[in-house]
């Protein structure tokens with residue numbers, strides 16, 4: 001898509017369940033993965049189809065009051081070539097959702113790769129009863145193991161390819177049946193030389 005970024009990495013992130021996009025050094029969108037479109041549809045974002053995003057400033061999809069915050073965070077990550085993480089809420093009328101955004105320096109360009117992982121999701125109606133919606137049953141695989149990425153500490157959703165969530169409970173208290181794996185994002189961003 002962009003001449004600047006080789007595209008090899010983007011191809012590998014295409015099927016990841018997290019919404020992933022890439023920015024150039026001027027904060028213009030150079031790539032959005034498949035999950036971008038799913039998210040846009042679920043949130044009624046007409047005109048937000050990923051084909052129409054290339055070349056747009058990412059600030060056009062950031063709510064206006066938050067633009068200075070995101071601009072500052074992205075620019076600092078670009079200048080220092082450092083990761084920048086931020087947790088935000090993006091609820092619908094019925095579902096409470098929080099996400100963890102991680103912006104990584106793109107090893108293939110002078111820009112950033114931005115990964116948005118689901119942290120929690122629960123119905124808005126039952127305030128306390130469903131606080132453990134991120135229950136073990138979602139994450140325990142057929143071997144009885146919970147796989148956590150040894151680099152970014154996201155937890156693999158059992159049986160779902162490319163679905164890694166930020167589960168604070170597991171980060172604070174690693175489950176006894178933990179298995180250390182590596183997610184596609186970290187494998188490609190940090191360890192592609194090894195794999």
Ligand SMILES: [Zn+2]
Pocket residue numbers: 149150151152153154182183184185186187
């Ligand atoms: Zn990871």
